[in-house]
Amino acid sequence: xxxxxxxxxxxxxxxxxxxxxxxxxxxxxxxxxxxxxxxxxxxxxxxxxxxxxxxxxxxxxxxxxxxxxxxxxxxxxxxxxxxxxxxxxxxxxxxxxxxxxxxxxxxxxxxxxxxxxxxxxxxxxxxxxxxxxxxxxxxxxxxxxxxxxxxxxxxxxxxxxxxxxxxxxxxxxxxxxxxxxxxxxxxxxxxxxxxxxxxxxxxxxxxxxxxxxxxxxxxxxxxxxxxxxxxxxxxxxxxxxxxxxxxxxxxxxxxxxxxxxxxxxxxxxxxxxxxxxxxxxxxxxxxxxxxxxxxxxxxxxxxxxxxxxxxxxxxxxxxxxxxxxxxxxxxxxx
Amino acid sequence: xxxxxxxxxxxxxxxxxxxxxxxxxxxxxxxxxxxxxxxxxxxxxxxxxxxxxxxxxxxxxxxxxxxxxxxxxxxxxxxxxxxxxxxxxxxxxxxxxxxxxxxxxxxxxxxxxxxxxxxxxxxxxxxxxxxxxxxxxxxxxxxxxxxxxxxxxxxxxxxxxxxxxxxxxxxxxxxxxxxxxxxxxxxxxxxxxxxxxxxxxxxxxxxxxxxxxxxxxxxxxxxxxxxxxxxxxxxxxxxxxxxxxxxxxxxxxxxxxxxxxxxxxxxxxxxxxxxxxxxxxxxxxxxxxxxxxxxxxxxxxxxxxxxxxxxxxxxxxxxxxxxxxxxxxxxxxxxxxxxxxxxxxxxxxxxxxxxxxxxxxxxxxxxxxxxxxxxxxxxxxxxxxxxxxxxxxxxxxxxxxxxxxxxxxxxxxxxxxxxxxxxxxxxxxxxxxxxxxxxxxxxxxxxxxxxxxxxxxxxxxxxxxxxxxx
Numbered sequence: 001x002x003x004x005x006x007x008x009x010x011x012x013x014x015x016x017x018x019x020x021x022x023x024x025x026x027x028x029x030x031x032x033x034x035x036x037x038x039x040x041x042x043x044x045x046x047x048x049x050x051x052x053x054x055x056x057x058x059x060x061x062x063x064x065x066x067x068x069x070x071x072x073x074x075x076x077x078x079x080x081x082x083x084x085x086x087x088x089x090x091x092x093x094x095x096x097x098x099x100x101x102x103x104x105x106x107x108x109x110x111x112x113x114x115x116x117x118x119x120x121x122x123x124x125x126x127x128x129x130x131x132x133x134x135x136x137x138x139x140x141x142x143x144x145x146x147x148x149x150x151x152x153x154x155x156x157x158x159x160x161x162x163x164x165x166x167x168x169x170x171x172x173x174x175x176x177x178x179x180x181x182x183x184x185x186x187x188x189x190x191x192x193x194x195x196x197x198x199x200x201x202x203x204x205x206x207x208x209x210x211x212x213x214x215x216x217x218x219x220x221x222x223x224x225x226x227x228x229x230x231x232x233x234x235x236x237x238x239x240x241x242x243x244x245x246x247x248x249x250x251x252x253x254x255x256x257x258x259x260x261x262x263x264x265x266x267x268x269x270x271x272x273x274x275x276x277x278x279x280x281x282x283x284x285x286x287x288x289x290x291x292x293x294x295x296x297x298x299x300x301x302x303x304x305x306x307x308x309x310x311x312x313x314x315x316x317x318x319x320x321x322x323x324x325x326x327x328x329x330x331x332x333x334x
Numbered sequence: 335x336x337x338x339x340x341x342x343x344x345x346x347x348x349x350x351x352x353x354x355x356x357x358x359x360x361x362x363x364x365x366x367x368x369x370x371x372x373x374x375x376x377x378x379x380x381x382x383x384x385x386x387x388x389x390x391x392x393x394x395x396x397x398x399x400x401x402x403x404x405x406x407x408x409x410x411x412x413x414x415x416x417x418x419x420x421x422x423x424x425x426x427x428x429x430x431x432x433x434x435x436x437x438x439x440x441x442x443x444x445x446x447x448x449x450x451x452x453x454x455x456x457x458x459x460x461x462x463x464x465x466x467x468x469x470x471x472x473x474x475x476x477x478x479x480x481x482x483x484x485x486x487x488x489x490x491x492x493x494x495x496x497x498x499x500x501x502x503x504x505x506x507x508x509x510x511x512x513x514x515x516x517x518x519x520x521x522x523x524x525x526x527x528x529x530x531x532x533x534x535x536x537x538x539x540x541x542x543x544x545x546x547x548x549x550x551x552x553x554x555x556x557x558x559x560x561x562x563x564x565x566x567x568x569x570x571x572x573x574x575x576x577x578x579x580x581x582x583x584x585x586x587x588x589x590x591x592x593x594x595x596x597x598x599x600x601x602x603x604x605x606x607x608x609x610x611x612x613x614x615x616x617x618x619x620x621x622x623x624x625x626x627x628x629x630x631x632x633x634x635x636x637x638x639x640x641x642x643x644x645x646x647x648x649x650x651x652x653x654x655x656x657x658x659x660x661x662x663x664x665x666x667x668x669x670x671x672x673x674x675x676x677x678x679x680x681x682x683x684x685x686x687x688x689x690x691x692x693x694x695x696x697x698x699x700x701x702x703x704x705x706x707x708x709x710x711x712x713x714x715x716x717x718x719x720x721x722x723x724x725x726x727x728x729x730x731x732x733x734x735x736x737x738x739x740x741x742x743x744x745x746x747x748x749x750x751x752x753x754x755x756x757x758x759x760x761x762x763x764x765x766x767x768x769x770x771x772x773x774x775x776x777x778x779x780x781x782x783x784x785x786x787x788x789x790x791x792x793x794x795x796x797x798x799x800x801x802x803x804x
Contacts, residue, residue, distance in 0.1 A: 052451075055402065056443050062409050063435050069413060070432040073424030080413030080420075081731035087414055088741045091407045092748050098403045099752050102396075103759070147417070151737045294425040296501050301429045308436040315444050322448075322455065 005299070006292040009071035010281065012305065016067050018270050020060035021129075022173065022263050027054040029174020031097060031122025032167060034115065036193060042186050043115065045329055047101070049181040052323040054101065056316060058094070070301050074145055075281040075291035082140040082147045083132050083154055090128035097121030123167060130166030134159030137212060137273070139284040158211060165204030169266060172197040176259040179250070184329035194258055195250050202243045205269055209236065212276065216284070219276045232275060239268045340727045342738035343415045346745060348712075350407055352705055353749050357401030359704045362476060362521065363528025364394045365442075365469035367555075368449075372462045382547045382768075387465075388453070389548070389768035390532075393760050395450055400756050402443070404749070409435075415738070416719075419729030423720055426492050426499045426507055427482050434478035442471025476521055484513035486720045487711065488581045494723065511581050515574040516711070522567045523707065526667060527700025529563070532556045533670075534697035535764055537690040548768050550684055557678055561671035568664055572627070579628055582721060583637040584646065585714035588653040590624045595638030599624030604658075607650040612640055648716040656709035663703040670696070 027050040037043040069076040080087060096117050104114035135154030142148060175197055178190035213220035223232055246261030279287045292298065368390050375383035409431065412420050420428070448456060448464035456464070491506025492499045501507055536552030539545045579586045586592075591607045591614050592599040601623020605614040622632035629636060639647050670693065677683040684690075715721060719729040 052447060055399070055446070056440075058402075058406070059435070059439050059443050062406055062439060065410050065413070066428070066431050066435050069420060069424055070428040073421050073428060076413045076424070077417035077421040077731075080410065081415075081417045081733050084414050084731070084733050084737055085741070087410055088744065091410055092744055094406065095403045095748055095752060098399060099755070102399060103755060145421075147732050151734055293428065294500050297425040297429050300501070300504055301432050304433060304436060312436065312440045312444075316440070319444055319447055322452075 002295065003289070005295055005302075006071070006288040007279075008302065009067075009292070009298055010278070010288045012302075013064065013067050013071060014270070014274060016060055016064045018267060020057070020064050021270070022266055023057035023060055024054070025126075025170045025266065026050070026173040026177040026259075027057055028097070028122045028126050029170035029172065030178065031118050031174070032126060032171045033174050033178070033190070033193060034119045034122070036189055037186065038189075041329070045182055045184075045186050045327060046178060047104075049178060049327040053320065055098075056319065058098070061094075071293055071298055072281055072288065072291040073293050075286060075288075078140060078142055078145070078147045078282050078286065078291075079136065082149060083135045085151060086128045086131045086135065086154060090125050090132065093121045093124035093128060095121075097125055122170075126167045126170045127163040130163035131159045133166065133273075134162030136283060137162070137208075137216075137277075139216075140282055142282060142285050145286075158208075158215075161204070161211075162208060165201070165208060168197055168200045168204055169269075172201050172262050173259070173266070176246070176250075176262045180255050180259045181327055182329075183326050186329065191250055191253075191258075194262075195247060198243050198247055198250075198262075201265060202240070205239065205265070209272065218284070222276060235268060235272055235275065239265060239272075242268065337735040337739055339733065339735045339738055340730055342735055342742055343730045343733075344726065346738065346742045347411060347415060349742070350404065350411060350745055350749070352708070353753065354401065354404040354408055355704060355708060356701055357397050357404065358472065358476070359524050359527045359701060360531065361394060361398050361401055362469075362472040362524035363526075364390060364397065364531075365465065365472050366525065367528055367532060368394060369462065369465040369469045370555075372465050376458060376462055382551060385768040386548050386551060389763075391450060393763050396756055396760050396763070398446065400752065403752075407745075413731075415731050415733065416729050417731035419719055419724060422498050422724050422729070423486070424498075426485060426489075426501050429501075430478050430482040430485070430508065434475055434482075438471045438475035438478060442468050442475070445471070473521065476524070477517060480517040480520055481508045481510070481513050484516045485510045487516070487715055488512040489720055489723055499720075499723065512574075512577055515570070515577045518570050519567070519574045519707075520704075522563060522570055523700070523704050526560065526563055526567060527704055529556045529559045530667070530670075530700045531697045533560065533674075533693050534695070537694035538764070539767065540684055541687070541690050541694055545767050553674075553683060554678070557671060557674035557683065560667060561675040564664065564667040564671045568668060571661075571664065576628065579636060582715065584639065584642055585648060585653070585711075586628065587637055587639045587641075588648045588650050588714055589657040589710060590628075591650060591654045592624060592636065592638045593640050595635060595641050597635070598622050598633050599628070599636060599638075601627065602654075605654070607654055609644070609647075609650055646717065648714050653710050653714045656706040656713070660703045660706040660710065663699050663706070666699065667703075 030046050030050050034043060034046065037046055065076075068079070098121075100114045100117035100121055104111050104118060107114050131154060134156070138154070138156060138158060140147060140149060141153065172194060175190045175194035179187055179194060182190070213223055222228060242261050242264040246258050246265075249257035249261060277283055279289070281288050281291050368387050371383050371387045371390070374380075375387060412431075445464040445467040448461065449468050452461050452464060485507055488511040489499070490510040491503040491508075492501055494500070532552050533556035536549045536556060539549035540553065575586065575589075587595070590599055591602055591605055593612050593614070600617070600619035600621050602614065603618045603620065605617040605619070607614050625634040625636065626632045628634065639650070673689065674683060674693075677686050677689060717725050717727065719726040
């Protein structure tokens with residue numbers, strides 16, 4: 001029990017974060033793509049395609065962060081202060097994004113400011129999340145179980161690169177979502193953007209995937225040693241394949257496949273990170289076992305989670321089903 | 335510049351949580367009110383109930399979104415600013431927050447969508463049920479968060495090992511000694527807060543001679559509710575106080591500015607506590623009053639502030655004054671309810687101008703009372719973060735003062751803008767009032783998007799605001 005309970009929880013947190021990234025990813029992505037809309041009607045159509053979903057999507061972020069606290073309090077207590085400024089910036093960006101989302105529909109003369117706040121909030125939130133990821137990958141200084149580094153340890157070119165990569169990745173999710181959920185000029189423009197973004201995201205993933213093992217020896221060891229290199233090679237291969245399938249689907253005018261290819265890219269990237277880092281939750285020193293909560297706490301939470309999560313996913317899916325179908329140009333609130 | 339990081343962390347948490355609590359204090363009650371009105375509509379078929387429900391749902395949407403957005407900040411702030419607390423108390427407190435997310439947050443945010451936008455998309459019974467689920471979700475949320483906060487006040491069901499709490503008995507943890515009283519007190523406070531907003535809006539319309547039928551309904555429902563619940567809250571508060579005396583006597587001593595436990599306590603209507611002199615100046619007192627309330631014996635004794643060293647005492651002035659503000663408002667609430675019922679019984683409720691004018695201006699008193707009460711309980715717990723286990727100063731994160739100062743300023747600026755716009759917008763919605771006929775509903779449904787219902791309303795207010803009409 002002592003061994004596998006933290007592993008189960010690591011998987012659950014991972015699922016929660018993955019769900020968040022994919023779900024909030026597409027609506028943040030739509031926000032990032034806002035400047036590509038040519039007029040207010042197009043902006044409205046883009047907003048309407050994500051309107052039903054964004055609030056529920058954001059709740060997975062609360063589950064991810066809260067879940068980390070429940071299952072791995074020492075990791076939560078190290079990671080949050082270590083990445084203090086990016087986390088706070090992310091939270092404030094999300095406040096602005098959420099509020100701007102709605103206020104732009106209310107404002108008359110100041111609507112353009114709320115449009116800007118929507119774009120800025122979405123983009124900044126994505127960038128901050130990428131920086132958090134980069135900061136994690138680079139490792140966190142820990143002494144006596146507490147964060148022992150400085151307030152700007154995370155501020156490196158690598159982290160900035162990760163930030164841009166996440167922004168591009170969310171934009172890709174957003175673009176492929178628009179391909180799926182809209183029609184007309186918005187969809188056409190999204191299709192073009194998605195193809196370009198596929199290349200950009202693949203590029204970022206490639207750079208990060210090479211930079212990481214080059215700068216962190218034990219990761220290089222994990223990926224490039226024998227026989228690991230044979231077991232793990234499928235990951236980058238399938239990633240490129242997914243991008244290729246996505247590109248073809250976009251060229252062929254497919255509506256649904258591109259979005260799921262984009263999701264596949266994200267999940268594969270996530271898998272790559274997990275492979276690189278498991279069992280370290282606070283790279284490079286603290287493992288899932290070292291940072292785990294008391295078994296009594298993990299079990300208490302696990303029992304409820306196993307019951308509640310399927311229920312939640314059911315009614316969550318029900319809402320997506322209720323609002324299936326395209327959001328057509330000119331359609332929306334009226 | 336020499337800034338104290340502990341003070342900055344405390345200021346930031348106090349600021350963000352004060353901002354946040356305003357919204358749940360409103361949405362817990364409002365969601366219940368909307369669900370009630372919808373049930374009345376289902377039962378009686380009277381259209382004005384439906385109009386009322388539609389009207390308040392738009393306002394609910396704005397408030398709920400603000401609550402969500404400010405709430406996410408708090409769930410991360412435990413870690414960013416209070417990491418040592420997160421580790422020391424995490425085994426016990428974190429699961430309670432985790433269950434709040436799983437049982438309350440997902441429930442309310444998912445069914446909110448049907449509640450806001452399912453008016454024509456789903457059958458009435460499902461729509462009303464969704465509203466009821468949202469109301470239930472907000473109350474369930476209050477359950478878990480009060481349980482967690484109460485454990486911090488009166489820890490139980492755990493053991494300490496190496497400076498961290500470990501759970502022993504989850505029922506004892508969740509239903510810790512102060513929890514039932516604090517949960518009852520806060521939930522009641524939330525419903526009362528909302529009833530004063532409803533009262534004010536109804537009164538405002540009556541004074542202006544608008545929406546007479548809806549206004550009378552709101553006034554009747556609000557007055558009836560306040561008349562019963564405000565006195566009930568006094569009783570709950572009294573029981574809560576007695577429980578606090580048993581478990582956190584120094585907090586009560588601060589609430590009453592009671593220095594010397596060897597003498598009975600006076601009930602101080604006003605005083606200026608002097609911490610250095612350990613005495614009160616300018617006291618206006620009812621002799622033996624505090625002893626009477628707390629021990630039911632005018633000569634009863636209860637612990638004084640001097641029974642512990644100064645370092646173990648909370649800040650007296652904030653606790654003392656906040657308590658008086660809260661109780662004072664509570665008494666005003668009781669008076670409002672009783673006078674309202676009297677006027678109603680005499681058939682003069684809708685014509686008594688001074689009562690309506692005062693009520694119309696008093697929408698905010700519940701919020702002030704809630705903030706005052708939370709100041710009493712949280713400041714009164716100091717210097718403890720978890721009573722007897724962890725001091726506030728020992729719970730912070732290793733984050734430098736400069737970072738803290740920066741983020742504090744950012745929060746104040748961002749929240750200031752957001753809060754101002756939210757209030758402005760809600761006021762516009764109230765100004766516009768319940769619509770006379772059923773509204774055109776969006777052909778594309780928009781469930782889990784709280785403020786978009788508000789955007790619908792805005793489009794009524796600002797015709798031609800940007801979107802093509804089909």
